[in-house]
Amino acid sequence: xxxxxxxxxxxxxxxxxxxxxxxxxxxxxxxxxxxxxxxxxxxxxxxxxxxxxxxxxxxxxxxxxxxxxxxxxxxxxxxxxxxxxxxxxxxxxxxxxxxxxxxxxxxxxxxxxxxxxxxxxxxxxxxxxxxxxxxxxxxxxxxxxxxxxxxxxxxxxxxxxxxxxxxxxxxxxxxxxxxxxxxxxxxxxxxxxxxxxxxxxxxxxxxxxxxxxxxxxxxxxxxxxxxxxxxxxxxxxxxxxxxxxxxxxxxxxxxxxxxxxxxxxxxxxxxxxxxxxxxxxxxxxxxxxxxxx
Numbered sequence: 531x532x533x534x535x536x537x538x539x540x541x542x543x544x545x546x547x548x549x550x551x552x553x554x555x556x557x558x559x560x561x562x563x564x565x566x567x568x569x570x571x572x573x574x575x576x577x578x579x580x581x582x583x584x585x586x587x588x589x590x591x592x593x594x595x596x597x598x599x600x601x602x603x604x605x606x607x608x609x610x611x612x613x614x615x616x617x618x619x620x621x622x623x624x625x626x627x628x629x630x631x632x633x634x635x636x637x638x639x640x641x642x643x644x645x646x647x648x649x650x651x652x653x654x655x656x657x658x659x660x661x662x663x664x665x666x667x668x669x670x671x672x673x674x675x676x677x678x679x680x681x682x683x684x685x686x687x688x689x690x691x692x693x694x695x696x697x698x699x700x701x702x703x704x705x706x707x708x709x710x711x712x713x714x715x716x717x718x719x720x721x722x723x724x725x726x727x728x729x730x731x732x733x734x735x736x737x738x739x740x741x742x743x744x745x746x747x748x749x750x751x752x753x754x755x756x757x758x759x760x761x762x763x764x765x766x767x768x769x770x771x772x773x774x775x776x777x778x779x780x781x782x783x784x785x786x787x788x789x790x791x792x793x794x795x796x797x798x799x800x801x802x803x804x805x806x807x808x809x810x811x812x813x814x815x816x817x818x819x820x821x822x823x
Contacts, residue, residue: 534571535559538609545608546689550664558601571610575618578602582619595622629756630747631790637757640736643743649735651707652718652727656751658700660758660776662687663729663751669717671708676701683777692777759784764793 538559542552562581563570585595599621606615632640637657644650656666665686673682674696681696704717713719716726732751740749747753755776762772773784788794 534569534609538605541608542604548689554597555601555604558598559605561598562602570605575615578615578619586622592622592625596624628790629760629786630749630753631760632745632747632749632753632757634761636743636745636747637754639743640739640745640749643739644735645739647710648707648718649739651703652732653736653739653754654700654703655717656732657754657758658697659683659694660755660762661694662755663732666751667716667718667726667729667732670715671713671717673717674701674704686777688777688779690777692774694775756787756790759787760790763787763791 535556538556539552542555547555559570562573562578565581565584566573566577582595582599585598590598599619603616603619606612606619641650641653644653652666655661655669656663659666659681661669661683665683668684669681673684675682676696679696679698679701680693683692683694686692708717711719715724718727719725720727720731729751736749736751736754740747759772759776762775763769769781769784769788772787773781776784778784
């Protein structure tokens with residue numbers, strides 16, 4: 531390991547970044563060095579720009595492009611102490627996409643399509659607790675507070691703990707699943723001893739279940755989290771509570787579920803019904819048109 535790479539690792543660890551962020555940042559710097567076959571501290575702002583254009587030409591995803599950009603900005607700002615370079619490393623504009631949300635009956639069909647009891651329990655846990663896939667696979671038996679009806683989500687995104695409510699029904703299912711396998715130390719162990727199920731394994735499991743269920747929507751582990759938030763909103767839960775349950779730092783992130791809530795959108799008036807009145811009848815005043823509050 532070169533001294534420069536070690537310094538980058540130390541800088542990231544000192545700021546308590548997650549292992550995934552550290553891995554992605556180091557990989558970004560290594561990638562640009564391989565591309566130009568030069569040490570990264572010898573690259574010019576123009577070369578960094580050319581590398582970003584190269585990534586776009588390779589049609590990398592928006593998230594991957596900005597992940598590389600974040601790693602490079604940290605390297606030049608912190609490790610090299612070159613703020614003059616950082617402001618020239620631009621982030622890509624984030625595409626605004628609505629989250630994919632399953633209807634309640636589609637969620638039920640997905641559960642029913644899971645092959646084994648463990649797989650079904652895993653899917654039901656992901657939905658009932660609104661967990662990110664990394665939080666789901668990291669669950670341990672000691673995270674379940676049965677007496678208080680809570681689950682402690684340890685070190686979620688942003689290295690933050692949070693509490694989410696645990697229904698008695700899910701608690702019974704988790705207990706039944708645990709009695710069959712008695713997994714240690716993880717609730718959902720992987721194929722290797724002492725390892726939990728991987729995020730990729732959960733993604734494959736959900737994708738196959740969605741295919742068997744005949745769902746036409748693209749379904750991923752995060753789809754269950756989106757569905758959890760949207761169904762809470764439609765059940766009358768307020769945004770601040772949903773924000774805390776999801777572990778969102780910004781309320782605006784939670785507010786996007788207003789744009790996919792069927793009940794919220796259903797309050798909008800049907801303009802065709804409003805204008806299609808009998809010709810002989812009096813026209814309704816504009817203030818009588820129902821609208822969103």
